[in-house]
Structures are given as C-alpha cells and as structure tokens.
Amino acid sequence: MSTTTHAPKAIDPSASLHAEALGLAKNHGRLAGRRVIVVGAGQRTTVDEAPSIGNGRAMSVLFAREGASVACLDVNKDAADDTVAQITGEGGKAFTDVVDVADVAAIAPAVERCAQRLGGLDGLALNVGISSGLSLPKMTAEAWDRDYAVNVRSHMLFAQKALEVMAPGGAIILISSMASQRAGGRNPAYESSKAAQIALGRAIARAGEDKGIRCNVIAPGFMDTPMGRDASRRRSDRAVTVPFGRQGTGWEVAYTALFLISNESSYVNAHTLFLDAGHMGGIVRG
Ligand SMILES: NC(=O)c1ccc[n+]([C@@H]2O[C@H](COP(=O)([O-])OP(=O)(O)OC[C@H]3O[C@@H](n4cnc5c(N)ncnc54)[C@H](O)[C@@H]3O)[C@@H](O)[C@H]2O)c1
Numbered sequence: 001m002s003t004t005t006h007a008p009k010a011i012d013p014s015a016s017l018h019a020e021a022l023g024l025a026k027n028h029g030r031l032a033g034r035r036v037i038v039v040g041a042g043q044r045t046t047v048d049e050a051p052s053i054g055n056g057r058a059m060s061v062l063f064a065r066e067g068a069s070v071a072c073l074d075v076n077k078d079a080a081d082d083t084v085a086q087i088t089g090e091g092g093k094a095f096t097d098v099v100d101v102a103d104v105a106a107i108a109p110a111v112e113r114c115a116q117r118l119g120g121l122d123g124l125a126l127n128v129g130i131s132s133g134l135s136l137p138k139m140t141a142e143a144w145d146r147d148y149a150v151n152v153r154s155h156m157l158f159a160q161k162a163l164e165v166m167a168p169g170g171a172i173i174l175i176s177s178m179a180s181q182r183a184g185g186r187n188p189a190y191e192s193s194k195a196a197q198i199a200l201g202r203a204i205a206r207a208g209e210d211k212g213i214r215c216n217v218i219a220p221g222f223m224d225t226p227m228g229r230d231a232s233r234r235r236s237d238r239a240v241t242v243p244f245g246r247q248g249t250g251w252e253v254a255y256t257a258l259f260l261i262s263n264e265s266s267y268v269n270a271h272t273l274f275l276d277a278g279h280m281g282g283i284v285r286g
Pocket residue numbers: 039040041042043044053054055056057073074075076079080099100101102127128129130150175176177178219220221222223224225226227228229250
C-alpha cells in the first residue's frame with residue numbers, strides 16, 4: 001500500500017471567478033417590480049478585518065439591484081440595517097423588519113406586515129440557518145430543538161403564511177446545504193435539519209401549485225461566506241479538495257436564488273439545486 005500523499009494539482013481559481021461571482025456584473029431588471037421577503041437578510045459579524053459577503057445579504061442586494069423591493073428580516077437589527085443601507089445607498093428599495101424566527105407567534109404577523117409595506121408579495125427567500133455545531137455524543141434536546149425551530153419549523157410557518165398572502169405565480173426558495181447529504185461535519189442537527197428542508201421544499205411546492213406558486217431549494221457546498229470562514233476556522237482542511245481551487249461566494253448563491261425566484265425558472269419546481277461546483281458529482285481536487 002502506498003503511503004504517498006498528493007498535494008492538490010495547481011489550478012488558477014480566477015478562471016471561474018466571473019464578474020457575477022464577485023457581485024460586479026451589470027444588472028438587467030430581472031426582478032423589476034417584484035416584492036420579496038428575505039429571511040436572514042443580515043450577516044454574522046466575524047473576526048475578519050475584510051469579511052466576505054454572506055448569502056442573505058448578497059441575495060437581498062442582488063434582488064434589489066435587479067429591481068425588487070426587499071423586506072430584510074433578521075433578528076439582528078444592525079445586521080439587517082447594514083444590508084438595507086447597502087441597498088438604498090445603491091438606489092434600491094428595502095426596509096428592515098426585526099423578527100426572531102424561533103418565536104412561533106412572530107412569524108405570520110411579520111409576513112403580513114412586510115407584504116403590506118411592500119404592497120404585495122411575489123417572492124420569499126428563506127435563508128436563515130443556524131448550527132449548534134454539537135456532535136452526536138454532545139447533543140442536547142435543547143440544542144436540537146433550537147436548530148430545528150430556526151432551520152425547519154420557521155420555514156414551514158413562513159411558507160404557510162406566504163402561500164396565503166402571496167400573489168399567484170410567485171416563488172419561494174429555501175437555502176439548505178450540501179451537509180444535508182453528508183456527515184462530514186459531525187453535526188447531526190444541522191445535517192438532518194438541512195435534509196428536512198429538502199422534503200419541506202417539495203411539500204411547499206405541492207401546496208403552492210393551486211396558485212401557480214413554485215418552491216425550490218438551493219443546497220450550497222463550500223462557500224467563502226462569514227459562516228463558511230467560521231467553519232474553516234474550526235476545521236482548516238474542510239475544503240482542500242474543493243473544485244476550481246476555490247470556495248463559492250455569497251454572490252454565487254445570490255445568482256442561483258435570483259434565477260429560482262424570478263420568472264425565468266417558471267417551470268422549475270420542487271427541485272433541489274446543489275450549488276457546489278460539482279463536488280457532490282465527484283469532482284474532487286487532489
Ligand atoms: N458556508 C456557507 O455559507 C453555507 C454553506 C451551505 C449552506 N449555508 C446556508 O446559508 C444560510 C446562511 O447563510 P449566510 O451567509 O446568510 O449566514 P449568516 O450566518 O452570516 O447570516 C444569517 C443571518 O441570519 C440571522 N439569524 C440567525 N438566527 C436568526 C433568528 N432566530 N431569527 C432571525 N434571523 C436570524 C443572523 O442574524 C444573520 O444576519 C443558512 O441557511 C446556511 O445553512 C451556508
């Protein structure tokens with residue numbers, strides 16, 4: 001048996017880093033006049049001096065650049081306000097709404113309030129997601145329930161209310177994770193709640209079909225967001241075999257979300273899109 005270890009082959013990561021991946025592309029009014037709620041529209045603070053953009057902030061900013069009015073929901077007012085400031089500073093339309101999605105009673109009123117302020121509702125992006133990071137031996141019932149309340153229960157409650165108030169022909173997206181398919185993180189509440197989102201997405205699509213409302217799920221892989229960097233600080237080798245020699249960006253999540261929430265994807269429904277540069281398909285560097 002060979003004990004030789006191989007360093008991953010050299011690759012120029014910039015070969016796949018297009019203007020879209022960096023949030024620098026021109027915009028085309030792909031969501032002109034649409035009214036969208038993004039849940040988890042802020043982003044966590046990190047130790048990084050130059051933090052990358054998170055998924056929720058990137059999709060809020062991109063939706064607004066493409067012409068949508070965006071309700072930025074978050075438990076952290078400052079984080080949501082920063083997203084709104086970026087949007088309005090670029091001439092877009094957005095406002096903050098503070099809600100803790102673990103609070104069952106807060107969700108339906110938040111959807112109603114935001115839809116009223118937006119003048120209707122065409123899109124809902126359920127980005128919020130947390131992780132206790134506890135392995136199976138260390139898991140507690142409280143930590144398990146907290147992850148599930150935020151990652152799954154809140155998505156069900158948001159979708160339930162949104163299906164009631166949303167205009168026919170609207171779209172809902174959920175942000176799951178590649179962790180839904182793998183035990184690599186030793187993180188069972190996160191992994192199983194992310195897998196549950198995939199089934200929930202199909203159930204929402206089924207319930208929305210009468211009104212022509214679609215629901216799809218994005219499952220990102222290794223992303224260079226503040227959340228991803230936190231994970232890499234815990235496990236520095238977690239993404240060494242990633243395709244293209246780089247992790248994905250929050251903008252790449254946002255562009256996928258833009259397609260799925262816009263009318264461009266009008267026949268894409270109950271689908272899960274793995275946004276992982278092919279990693280799940282066996283494209284592994286090394
Ligand atoms: N590496 C990655 O970035 C990665 C990979 C796969 C999947 N994901 C998924 O992407 C989503 C998050 O990405 P992000 O970059 O926006 O993360 P983030 O942690 O930077 O931001 C999420 C936002 O959610 C808010 N939030 C947390 N708990 C809340 C609550 N109880 N009520 C309301 N808001 C709350 C936070 O305040 C924060 O502003 C999650 O669903 C996560 O599972 C991320």
